[in-house]
Amino acid sequence: xxxxxxxxxxxxxxxxxxxxxxxxxxxxxxxxxxxxxxxxxxxxxxxxxxxxxxxxxxxxxxxxxxxxxxxxxxxxxxxxxxxxxxxxxxxxxxxxxxxxxxxxxxxxxxxxxxxxxxxxxxxxxxxxxxxxxxxxxxxxxxxxxxxxxxxxxxxxxxxxxxxxxxxxxxxxxxxxxxxxxxxxxxxxxxxxxxxxxxxxxxxxxxxxxxxxxxxxxxxxxxxxxxxxxxxxxxxxx
Amino acid sequence: xxxxxxxxxxxxxxxxxxxxxxxxxxxxxxxxxxxxxxxxxxxxxxxxxxxxxxxxxxxxxxxxxxxxxxxxxxxxxxxxxxxxxxxxxxxxxxxxxxxxxxxxxxxxxxxxxxxxxxxxxxxxxxxxxxxxxxxxxxxxxxxxxxxxxxxxxxxxxxxxxxxxxxxxxxxxxxxxxxxxxxxxxxx
Numbered sequence: 001x002x003x004x005x006x007x008x009x010x011x012x013x014x015x016x017x018x019x020x021x022x023x024x025x026x027x028x029x030x031x032x033x034x035x036x037x038x039x040x041x042x043x044x045x046x047x048x049x050x051x052x053x054x055x056x057x058x059x060x061x062x063x064x065x066x067x068x069x070x071x072x073x074x075x076x077x078x079x080x081x082x083x084x085x086x087x088x089x090x091x092x093x094x095x096x097x098x099x100x101x102x103x104x105x106x107x108x109x110x111x112x113x114x115x116x117x118x119x120x121x122x123x124x125x126x127x128x129x130x131x132x133x134x135x136x137x138x139x140x141x142x143x144x145x146x147x148x149x150x151x152x153x154x155x156x157x158x159x160x161x162x163x164x165x166x167x168x169x170x171x172x173x174x175x176x177x178x179x180x181x182x183x184x185x186x187x188x189x190x191x192x193x194x195x196x197x198x199x200x201x202x203x204x205x206x207x208x209x210x211x212x213x214x215x216x217x218x219x220x221x222x223x224x225x226x227x228x229x230x231x232x233x234x235x236x237x
Numbered sequence: 238x239x240x241x242x243x244x245x246x247x248x249x250x251x252x253x254x255x256x257x258x259x260x261x262x263x264x265x266x267x268x269x270x271x272x273x274x275x276x277x278x279x280x281x282x283x284x285x286x287x288x289x290x291x292x293x294x295x296x297x298x299x300x301x302x303x304x305x306x307x308x309x310x311x312x313x314x315x316x317x318x319x320x321x322x323x324x325x326x327x328x329x330x331x332x333x334x335x336x337x338x339x340x341x342x343x344x345x346x347x348x349x350x351x352x353x354x355x356x357x358x359x360x361x362x363x364x365x366x367x368x369x370x371x372x373x374x375x376x377x378x379x380x381x382x383x384x385x386x387x388x389x390x391x392x393x394x395x396x397x398x399x400x401x402x403x404x405x406x407x408x409x410x411x412x413x414x415x416x417x418x419x420x421x422x423x424x
Contacts, residue, residue: 013383
């Protein structure tokens with residue numbers, strides 16, 4: 001192998017040298033130095049090319065896909081097939097957009113509770129057994145994540161909460177299903193007080209990075225659910 | 238009743254298919270978004286446009302996810318979609334002359350401090366003509382072999398190897414000139 005050929009081969013792929021090249025380098029100190037130089041440069045090129053990737057790019061990609069799917073959904077007739085793709089978001093979106101125009105809701109818990117009532121038929125048969133990493137991928141957009149399992153998760157979908165996009169989780173409680181809405185900090189002119197009716201209760205937590213609303217059966221110890229969830233909720237920095 | 242229960246199980250299998258697709262998609266995003274972003278960044282030389290193109294790429298990938306049969310080919314499949322998306326961007330903006338402007342990526346790039354060696358190298362890589370820069374990025378960032386790059390870029394392998402050689406040769410020459418300059422400046 002002549003010198004030019006040697007250089008061309010090393011230059012073309014300095015990190016994957018074949019035996020012929022290695023032998024040539026062993027026999028010639030100049031060639032060995034050349035390889036060292038090139039591998040040094042290669043390390044610098046590698047480092048330079050590893051530019052920072054925008055934070056949360058992955059979750060923004062996933063969010064965008066679920067929004068697009070949602071839009072497509074509105075154009076076509078809703079079927080079960082599509083419903084899963086756009087997730088529960090569509091059904092919930094419709095529910096909330098109707099609710100949000102009605103002025104009688106003064107308490108955000110009331111709004112969430114009504115939504116759970118409207119949605120009850122749908123969730124009764126829905127069990128997607130969502131893995132934690134899937135939930136965390138969706139939570140990333142809100143700057144939050146669960147550090148540990150929060151138990152069985154029936155579904156985890158984006159929904160529209162007045163002007164805010166919430167992540168709606170359905171999980172197991174002691175007395176039945178508990179609905180959790182995670183949303184960006186809202187500046188809504190609404191009450192946040194704990195409410196209850198004959199069947200259900202709803203309570204909100206205003207946390208550092210997000211607001212969380214819990215809607216649970218009336219017998220449920222909602223404070224226990226709250227601390228169970230919030231102990232595992234961490235902020236992404 | 239029988240009919241009803243059959244419908245229900247059909248629904249459930251559709252549900253699980255869709256969930257499987259979603260799961261597969263999210264795995265794809267998490268495995269490849271970084272490589273794709275970096276490739277787009279060096280290809281396009283603008284971090285915001287690069288991000289848009291990556292978003293478009295994954296959106297298109299979602300729509301045609303069923304056509305991805307071989308999981309091992311996923312990365313080159315995504316790169317091919319990204320190149321097509323980027324070409325489409327040029328078709329849309331064919332009268333826009335901004336592509337001939339000096340790359341503006343250097344000023345915006347937050348992670349490259351000026352006056353460092355990395356900054357200097359960043360600038361040299363950006364100055365490489367696209368036909369040399371692109372195979373280099375595919376090799377260094379995405380880890381493709383010469384043969385894979387040849388397939389992606391629809392070139393023959395020798396051409397790819399020659400371009401990789403020229404790309405590094407240019408960087409090496411720039412580096413040598415730069416250190417000569419520095420020496421004479423110090424001396």
